[in-house]
Amino acid sequence: MEADLREILRAGLAAADPARAVRRHLRVGDGEVLAGGERLRPRRIYVVAAGKAAGAMARAAEQILGDRLSGGLVVTKDGHRPGPKTLKTLYASHPEPDGRGLQAARSVAGLASSLGEGDLLLALVSGGASALLADPAEGIGLEELKRLTGDLLRSGADIGEINAVRKHVSTLKGGGLARLASPARVLALLLSDVVGDDISSIASGPTAPDPTTLEDAREVLRRYGIDPPEGVARRLREGPETPKPEDPLFRRVTNVVCGGGRASVEAATRRARELGYGALLLSTTLTGEARGAAAVHAAMVREALASGNPSPPPCALLSGGELTVSVRGAGTGGPNQEFCLALAVELEGVAGWAAFSADTDGQDGPTGAAGGLVDGETARRAREAGIDPREALDRNDAHAALAAAGALLETGPTGTNVNDLRAVLVRP
Numbered sequence: 058m059e060a061d062l063r064e065i066l067r068a069g070l071a072a073a074d075p076a077r078a079v080r081r082h083l084r085v086g087d088g089e090v091l092a093g094g095e096r097l098r099p100r101r102i103y104v105v106a107a108g109k110a111a112g113a114m115a116r117a118a119e120q121i122l123g124d125r126l127s128g129g130l131v132v133t134k135d136g137h138r139p140g141p142k143t144l145k146t147l148y149a150s151h152p153e154p155d156g157r158g159l160q161a162a163r164s165v166a167g168l169a170s171s172l173g174e175g176d177l178l179l180a181l182v183s184g185g186a187s188a189l190l191a192d193p194a195e196g197i198g199l200e201e202l203k204r205l206t207g208d209l210l211r212s213g214a215d216i217g218e219i220n221a222v223r224k225h226v227s228t229l230k231g232g233g234l235a236r237l238a239s240p241a242r243v244l245a246l247l248l249s250d251v252v253g254d255d256i257s258s259i260a261s262g263p264t265a266p267d268p269t270t271l272e273d274a275r276e277v278l279r280r281y282g283i284d285p286p287e288g289v290a291r292r293l294r295e296g297p298e299t300p301k302p303e304d305p306l307f308r309r310v311t312n313v314v315c316g317g318g319r320a321s322v323e324a325a326t327r328r329a330r331e332l333g334y335g336a337l338l339l340s341t342t343l344t345g346e347a348r349g350a351a352a353v354h355a356a357m358v359r360e361a362l363a364s365g366n367p368s369p370p371p372c373a374l375l376s377g378g379e380l381t382v383s384v385r386g387a388g389t390g391g392p393n394q395e396f397c398l399a400l401a402v403e404l405e406g407v408a409g410w411a412a413f414s415a416d417t418d419g420q421d422g423p424t425g426a427a428g429g430l431v432d433g434e435t436a437r438r439a440r441e442a443g444i445d446p447r448e449a450l451d452r453n454d455a456h457a458a459l460a461a462a463g464a465l466l467e468t469g470p471t472g473t474n475v476n477d478l479r480a481v482l483v484r485p
Contacts, residue, residue: 058411058482061332062430065325065373065480066415066468072324073417073473075110075183075248078316079117082246083179085125090177092244093313099177099242104129105165105234106140107190108183108260109151109418109474110248115140115181122179129179130168132161132189137470149189152423153206158191159199162229165190169234172241180234180243184250184418184474186260187220192228194292201286202226212281213383215344216251220261221269222277224299226292230261231269231299235310243310249317250417250474252342252378256312266307267299318476321417322377325478334373334482341476343378347392348450350380351399354481358410361483370409371484377476382422388454391422393477397429397464398455400481402446405436412481413466418474424456426465428477438462 084091089098102125106115111133119126119141131140132147139146149158172178193202205226209219224231235243245264247256256265275293278285285293300306319341329336343350357374360366380392390398393414400412415421415428436446442461449458459465 058432058484059430061482062411062413062480064332065328066413066478068328069321069325069478070417070471070473073316073321073475075113075316075473076117078248079114079181079246080121082313082315083118083121085121090244092246093311095244095311097177097242097244100175101127102177102179103127103168103172104144104179104181105168106181107132107165107186108248109134109137109185110183110472111181112138112140112146113472114183114246114248115144118179118181119143130164132165132186134185134189138472149191151185151188152210153203154188154191154199156199158189162190162192165234166192166228166237169237172238174240176241178238178241178243180245180264182245182260182263183248184260186263187223187230190229192230194226194228197226197288197292201288204286205289208283211384212283213346213381214277214281215381216379217255217258218277220258222274223261224267224269225271225274226289227261229263231267232262232265233299234263236300236306239306239309245310245312246315247312248473248475249314250476252344252476254314254317256314264310265312266302266304268302271296271298316475318377321475321478322375325480326375329373329375329480334371335368336373336375337368339374339376341377343376343380345380347380347382347395348399351396352403355400355403358404358407358481358483362409362485371482374481376479379476382453384453386452386454388449388452388457389424390453390455391416391424393421393428394424394426394455394459395450395453396479397431398446398450398458401431401435401464402450404433407433409485410481410483412479414477414479415466415468416477417471419468419471425467426456427468428466429459429464430466431464435462435464
């Protein structure tokens with residue numbers, strides 16, 4: 058089953074290939090740039106690619122545009138592939154911002170502000186761009202932004218809530234990049250890593266109108282008990298607001314979702330069927346606490362083994378989405394690792410199942426693992442290695458427990474970033 062799980066994961070990652078996504082949606086012909094139903098004749102074309110898939114997206118765009126491309130910038134994470142040699146690649150930190158991200162954001166803002174009537178800004182946006190472009194608004198310091206980001210990531214807030222705050226304390230997010238580029242045309246190709254593919258949430262919506270408000274951002278902080286730094290609190294009190302859907306600047310902006318998690322889960326499901334499993338795609342929009350999701354999956358495994366419902370073995374249960382962890386301990390991990398450890402604890406000693414849960418970019422939380430690959434013996438192996446798996450869960454220390462059990466799933470940087478992917482196989 059482990060070999061089958063790795064085949065299923067490979068199929069899911071291949072479907073999330075960012076270069077293919079760009080090639081599906083961007084065309085050049087008869088002097089025009091075609092995408093999203095638009096036919097544009099720009100005098101100059103500049104690229105800004107930001108996110109974990111920025112390098113691959115920029116290389117694909119350069120191949121399509123050729124000598125029509127006037128220049129641009131690529132901002133991606135350490136260890137990820139760069140953009141083409143014709144564009145400058147900048148590296149920055151993720152998930153918490155750093156000084157390099159601050160400089161990268163300033164470079165992007167400078168490029169956007171230099172554009173004029175007749176120019177086209179091609180924005181290639183993928184998950185991770187929110188942190189990589191460290192763009193604190195006026196009056197907010199980098200250390201304040203880092204503290205806020207860390208508090209949000211540990212709070213259990215979902216990505217929409219986190220981005221509602223980010224957009225109101227930034228210069229590029231929440232439509233800020235589109236505003237800086239005006240009056241140039243903006244064409245954005247968005248590789249989605251958010252549930253539902255909301256363009257205002259993908260990378261905090263640098264080219265999209267922001268439906269959230271300052272009050273929404275303040276409410277997120279109240280809901281999760283986050284005491285913001287002084288500069289952040291002042292910005293959220295005094296504004297200004299982000300550009301809203303009715304703002305006329307968006308008449309010159311086209312946003313196209315070129316790929317996302319659904320295609321990845323569907324491809325993984327097809328591969329499971331090819332391998333002989335009765336595959337059920339449970340959901341492409343699964344959210345909530347990782348431990349709760351693991352408990353539901355464990356119940357389904359027991360039911361399949363006992364009664365053949367919801368599908369008789371051999372069967373596969375697949376899902377995508379974005380789970381969260383409310384961090385209360387001092388351990389290390391991420392939502393995919395926490396899901397796997399919780400599942401291993403729930404099904405300790407139960408034979409006939411195996412599962413993985415993976416972040417499609419290859420990094421789950423602040424670790425070097427994409428997630429975990431577990432079975433009915435994982436919890437026992439962790440215990441034999443000197444780590445109590447239940448206590449590790451209580452410490453939010455899934456990484457250490459899975460490492461002790463030899464159950465970490467390590468892919469390295471994948472060059473893409475869509476929703477998380479999970480598969481559970483059941484076979485007597």
